[in-house]
Amino acid sequence: xxxxxxxxxxxxxxxxxxxxxxxxxxxxxxxxxxxxxxxxxxxxxxxxxxxxxxxxxxxxxxxxxxxxxxxxxxxxxxxxxxxxxxxxxxxxxxxxxxxxxxxxxxxxxxxxxxxxxxxxxxxxxxxxxxxxxxxxxxxxxxxxxxxxxxxxxxxxxxxxxxxxxxxxxxxxxxxxxxxxxxxxxxxxxxxxxxxxxxxxxxxxxxxxxxxxxxxxxxxxxxxxxxxxxxxxxxxxxxxxxxxxxxxxxxxxxxxxxxxxxxxxxxxxxxxxxxxxxxxxxxxxxxxxxxxxxxxxxxxxxxx
Numbered sequence: 092x093x094x095x096x097x098x099x100x101x102x103x104x105x106x107x108x109x110x111x112x113x114x115x116x117x118x119x120x121x122x123x124x125x126x127x128x129x130x131x132x133x134x135x136x137x138x139x140x141x142x143x144x145x146x147x148x149x150x151x152x153x154x155x156x157x158x159x160x161x162x163x164x165x166x167x168x169x170x171x172x173x174x175x176x177x178x179x180x181x182x183x184x185x186x187x188x189x190x191x192x193x194x195x196x197x198x199x200x201x202x203x204x205x206x207x208x209x210x211x212x213x214x215x216x217x218x219x220x221x222x223x224x225x226x227x228x229x230x231x232x233x234x235x236x237x238x239x240x241x242x243x244x245x246x247x248x249x250x251x252x253x254x255x256x257x258x259x260x261x262x263x264x265x266x267x268x269x270x271x272x273x274x275x276x277x278x279x280x281x282x283x284x285x286x287x288x289x290x291x292x293x294x295x296x297x298x299x300x301x302x303x304x305x306x307x308x309x310x311x312x313x314x315x316x317x318x319x320x321x322x323x324x325x326x327x328x329x330x331x332x333x334x335x336x337x338x339x340x341x342x343x344x345x346x347x348x349x350x351x352x353x354x355x356x357x358x359x360x361x362x363x364x365x366x367x368x369x370x371x372x373x374x375x376x377x378x379x380x381x382x383x384x385x386x387x388x389x390x391x392x393x394x
Contacts, residue, residue: 106147109160111167118160122185126214128207129160131171131181138197139180144243145200146182149207152247154224156211157184184210204250222248226257233261238268254283260291267295267302275299290376297372305337325351325358332366345370345384353391364388 109117109129118127130146132139143161150159164171164179174183174190183193184206191213194206225248232241242265248258259282266275279295286292314331321327328351335344345367352363367388371381 105150105155106159106161109162109167111170114160114162114167114170118185119188121158122189123187125156125158126184126186126191126210127158127160128210129162129183129185131162131164131174131176131179131183133163133165133179136179142180142182142197142203145198145203145247146207148240148243148247149200149203149250151228151244152204152222152225152251153207153211154222154228157207157214182206184213186210186214200247200250204247208251222252222255222258226255226261229258229261229265233265233268238265241265242269256282256286256289256291259286260289260295263292263295264298267298270302272299272302272306275302293372294374297369300369301336301373304333308334308337311335311338311340323354325355325363328354329359329362329366336370341370341374342380342383345380349384349387349391352388356391 107117118129121127128146128150130139130143132143147159150157162170164176178195180197181193181195183190185191192206192210198206225244229241229244229248232238232244242262245258245262245265248255249262252258259278263275263278266272266278275295276299279292279299282292309330311331311334314327314334318324318327318331328347332344332347332351335341335347348363348367348370351358352367356364367384371384374381
């Protein structure tokens with residue numbers, strides 16, 4: 092289950108580890124054009140481990156309207172002393188070379204988001220700007236296999252914009268990728284009703300259905316042998332297709348379903364076609380598996 096504030100990976104262009112040697116360039120000078128939030132932390136600081144990732148997620152969700160510098164006070168005591176950092180975590184926001192806001196101690200995600208919005212507004216930026224870029228960044232994290240960080244970012248986006256359908260779909264898919272299927276379902280159930288038919292929500296629902304099937308999928312080798320021994324058994328072929336998809340062999344799963352549809356398109360209330368559409372809906376429309384599968388399905392229907 093996804094929880095904010097755990098293990099977010101910093102985006103290199105927005106979030107940096109800063110030392111005394113580059114504090115002037117990465118904070119003071121950089122803040123001339125975009126506000127920079129400075130997080131003073133230490134490895135031994137318990138609250139820092141909660142605040143830091145949640146702050147990173149909020150900064151990433153702002154999509155470039157603000158940047159973040161992380162300063163380890165154990166290794167950079169001079170800077171901490173100059174700014175009179177007496178306890179950690181301490182956070183300062185710099186704009187045009189000067190600190191304009193800050194706080195001490197850990198805060199809940201909603202207050203962190205409000206702080207980031209306040210900093211952006213103080214610098215003349217738009218508090219809801221950059222969300223499209225933030226969604227793109229989260230999608231890149233998810234594609235790279237970092238579902239936790241992607242989910243953190245999608246959740247931070249929703250803190251700012253509860254109508255962001257891409258973030259709802261992305262948060263659900265991030266939970267699916269982590270195996271938190273009940274949480275993914277809760278996210279989708281919590282999406283506004285007007286989003287129900289949006290492609291992002293339909294894709295997440297399809298992925299969730301396939302993930303539920305995967306939990307009960309049988310061994311591919313055994314099912315393949317069973318189908319070869321009894322090729323007319325439609326249920327075995329459907330089970331094989333589901334097992335193949337669960338094993339990551341999506342194209343092979345589609346081929347089995349096409350074969351089943353060719354043999355008996357009406358079997359089990361059109362189960363083969365329904366399963367094909369579930370797979371197609373779970374993928375991007377331009378995915379080669381979708382394009383080839385739809386073409387082959389059409390050729391069977393109109394043959």
